[in-house]
Amino acid sequence: MSDTPTPPTLLYKQVHDAVFERIISGELGPGAMLPSEMELAAAYKVSQGTARKALSELEQSGVVERIQGRGTFVATTTPEKEHFHFFRLRSSDRAPAIPNKGLSSIIRRKATADEKKHLKMDTDDVFEINRTRAIDNEPVCHEVCLVEAAKFSGLMDRDPLPNSLYPLYQRAYGQRIIQADENLKAVPATSPVAKLLGIKKNTPILEVERFAIGISGAPVEYRITYFIADKYHYNIVLK
Incomplete structure (x- = not known):
């Protein structure tokens, strides 16, 4: 020795x-x-x-x-922290824009090969959460959230889900989000997304692909959100 x-x-x-x-x-x-x-x-x-x-x-x-x-x-995740830290829309005066939970649905389905790769899954099923969220009764975004079904047993029984998902992930399933890696790009709105957001097909919108990382360093949620970006800014703070 x-x-x-x-x-x-x-x-x-x-x-x-x-x-x-x-x-x-x-x-x-x-x-x-x-x-x-x-x-x-x-x-x-x-x-x-x-x-x-x-x-x-x-x-x-x-x-x-x-x-x-x-x-x-x-550290704990509270609804307030999740809103201010992970929901990035800001008004013109930089104040946080907090949406309501809007219309939502949950389905259980087989994951695609790409989705299994994104979530680093060994199992086959995911829960898909679809939510159209609004501010002052005007739709501002539509999000599709995927989580591994094996890690979120009984999630469908919790519908309707709360406005803030990450506190639920932590409180009910021990899955705390500490980081979100995002990719942003401008895309034309498809017919289904345009209908949900109340806009015309091919209207330019912001697509945000998010990999939500848990405390262990493994992905917990894969999410794609489509934002109407004409009234609000997508705020990013670099440190």
Whole structure:
């Protein structure tokens, strides 16, 4: 066995990974309070500074939330956070534009080869959620959301679904979304989409393809949304 000391960078990573595994396993659930820096340092036999760096990395990745004077907690997804963080429409004054849940439907069907690839599925069935959402009674977008049926047992029994899906994913199925990778492009509205949005066929609209990533790094949801972009902006914040 080597007597060479473990570099500090590897020590903080070991603490980070150990705490992360406790969160992934469900031992530390959403909203659970983590041990303090001093407690982590003692438990893993590292310095308090090393424990602090491990917690900072978890915070930066959105896995935990540090509240001044209270401690560090496993992050939770609330309807408010989901609206402001994941729904990107903004009015001309940059204020968040919050839609109602609108008309929706859920079906269970076989996934296509591409859909299985997008969701990294080993099973065959998906739930397809279709929703047309409105602001001030005017349709602004239509979204098609796909999730693996095996991970969302009983989802159809929960219809009508809430306005915010991601809090439901976390609360009912332990699937917390921490990241959304998106591809945007302008497309002409097809006849079905145009009818749902109350616009003419071939009207230019914005298509947003989203891969919603869970806390484990695996995709949880694949979504395509069609936005009417004449009254609202699609806001992106780069950091």
